[in-house]
Amino acid sequence: MDSFTQRRRRDLILAAALAAIAACVPLFVKDVYVQNIMVLTLMYAALSQAWNILGGYCGQISLGHALYFGLGAYTTALLFTKFGVLPWFGMLGGGIISALIALALGYPTFRLRGHYFVIATIVIAEIGFLLFHNWDYAGAALGIDIPVRGDSWAKFQFTRSKLPFYYFALVFCCVAWFITWWLEDSKWGFWWRAVKDNPDAAESLGVVVFNSKMGAAAVSAFLTAIGGAFYAQFVSYIDPESVMTFQFSLLMALPAVLGGIGTLWGPVLGAVILIPMTELTRSFIGGSGRGVDLILYGAVIVVISLARPDGLIGLFSRRPASKGVPQ
Amino acid sequence: MTTPLLETRGVWQRFGGLIANSDVSISVGAGEIVGLIGPNGAGKSTLFNLIAGVLPPTQGTIWFNGENVTQMPAAERCQRGIARTFQVVKSFETMTVIDNVIVGALIRNEKMRDARRKAHEVLEFCGLAPRADKLARDLIPSEKRRLEVARALATEPKLLMLDECLTGLTPLEAQSGVALVRKVRETGVTVLMVEHVMEIVMPLVDRAIVLNLGKKLVEGKPADVVRHPEVISAYLGDRHAVGA
């Protein structure tokens, strides 16, 4: 077995072990506040994993993923409250809608060089926010209160305990990680990294750069919407402020950037550090402190990118730092 | 006469007011090693870009294997069997050497396992096997050049275009580069190469084509080409040509 296969197997075993440990944690941690933070940490780990597919592997930085998150949340909430459609179908529908919108957004911007894509993502997400803010059918600024119909997996509602949400978030996180793991050693994974490093060279080797970006965008948006749908069920009340603001876009990107952009473990590592920190500062500073926490993350990111451009995962790297001339 | 593997017919490329290629018609037969030479700014790399499909020519047509590929995008031309290296090395810097080559191998191999095996073979062929797990950015310049060749070969091309892949190497490195090009040709791949250093390129090629100021100046056997007065004047200036 070569070193490559060994490394992949080691990653898989490590992931299984971590997942097993994470599954046992609620047996010991009964505090609802802490459980809440754990749910959010897992959710953001998954979301950042999704963001990382497009932003990290394919190199197309998006600062508008709140749009897909919001679409997932709204699709689920609307279908359930207006038509009684079970959240699972809303989740799927939201994923598909988000993927389609990501493709529509990529179509004009992925052909362009430079920073058009990242600017477009910010603008489109802002437009999405404004549309939902003014869309009366979807509750406009007031949002949607998801009516409680009793605890059940079918309706994906649980009022008495956070644990079902915790386990769903854990599965979501594992799935997102596994998809990334699988894609890493697929032709898509190779195309994406090639496109990120050098699109001209990629194209000369038969990689259709445009299609590669479109594929990454669709997968990334789909997974992000799943997270949004989950979040809607978790908090059971959504409005544009709580699911579609720029802050969410940042919170999806930052764990990957912090932990190690374009790496398999970066988003998980980043989320485990960043999300509890976010929640704690938020509760210290209080609800009025909006923005202060953002300044904090900003500072963290600046420090990290100066000290460890490869992200914190670089600290664990088995590969010696790339320096000097090998002979 | 059999149809050539590659043919450009009356190809023009304008960049605004600048004419980088004017009415260039060349042909390369299967199995040949053809050298494309000319002074700086002659339009060699531009012609490479037109052939590889980086941009369509302003005018004229490009034929590969009997097919008009003038409007075909680069990736599709690679599929058809055109591979190239870049004058300014374009490695996938954050990827390992083997992963760089796998990207090329994927075009002919559906399964990752096959692509990986192919990539290992190519690295072996190019003498880069010991570097397989290094990051591309950690290679020394001559190895990066070799990696470009390896990556291109992994696409199993019919035509390999080398843009100054021997330039900037030590004489020893250049010599092993020449050996590699010979080895490539022995596997049945046609080679079109741009090179400045006459001493290196002339013994290697079957035929040389000289570009100057975007135009084709002369073509022929290397020995004849280097004695041609117009070539001498293009390289050394008119004064030298008079005495020749």
Ligand SMILES: Nc1ncnc2c1ncn2[C@@H]1O[C@H](COP(=O)(O)OP(=O)(O)OP(=O)(O)O)[C@@H](O)[C@H]1O
């Ligand atoms: N994309 C471009 N836009 C504008 N001008 C260009 C472009 N590419 C090349 N040129 C110009 O076209 C001319 C030919 O350039 P080209 O790179 O083809 O020359 P070359 O023969 O490869 O030279 P060298 O030996 O220096 O590599 C030059 O004057 C160059 O500045």
Ligand SMILES: [Mg+2]
């Ligand atoms: Mg050139």
